[in-house]
Amino acid sequence: MSAAPRVAVFDYESGNVHSAVKALVAAGADAVLTRDRSEALEADGFVVPGVGAFQAVRDALHAHGGDEIIGRRLAGGRPVLGICVGMQVLFEHGVERGHDTAGLGEWPGAVTELNAPVLPHMGWNTVDPGEDTVLFRGIEEERFYFVHSYAAQSWELDVIPPFPQPVLTWATYGDPFLAAVENGPLSATQFHPEKSGEAGIQLLRNWVTSL
Secondary structure (H helix, E strand, O other): OOOOEEEEEEOOOOOOHHHHHHHHOOOOOEEEOOOHHHHHHHHOEEEEEOOOOOOHHHHHHHHOHHHHHHHHHOOOOOOOOOOOHHHOOOEEEEEOOOOOEOOOOOOEEEEEEOOOOOOEEEEEOOEEEEOOOOOOOOOOEEEEEEEEEEEOOOOOOOOOOOOOOEEEEEEEEEEEEEEEEEOOEEEEEOHHHHHHHHHHHHHHHHHHHOO
């Protein structure tokens, strides 16, 4: 029997992330909450959770070396999964309450306020997975739990063949926004899989089994 994939959940003081660790264990991972650089680099998968404001998460990642870990893992084709604000900071910049903050720049474009009558977008919503999705395999019609007022509302990365096109999953609250991206070793969800019941566990299981 093969060992469970080792997944490092980055501990950079971004709210309560123990639920993410528990959900990953339920999904079949050997998951650990860590800020140890070697452990984060060597794990089969690396999860970047995010709770709160774009700038606070970006600053905390920089302070604890998370940006370097993400960059080195991706340079080596090692899987990374961002969750909620952990997805948002992967973009070039975020505009929040009038402040334009540089992100990690793994993807071009901006994270901006949702165009909706009531914010935050809080609760369950359906998604529209892209073709060839791995994350949503078998759960394409399920609902997932969102808590956010900001999101990436366009996709600006131009991928030239023979590199595979990213798989984009959209949701709508007011206007369409990106609910998830699968781009080679880098994946991310705007919603919280760990708060999305069995559908969220299955999404994490799909990711863990791809490691």
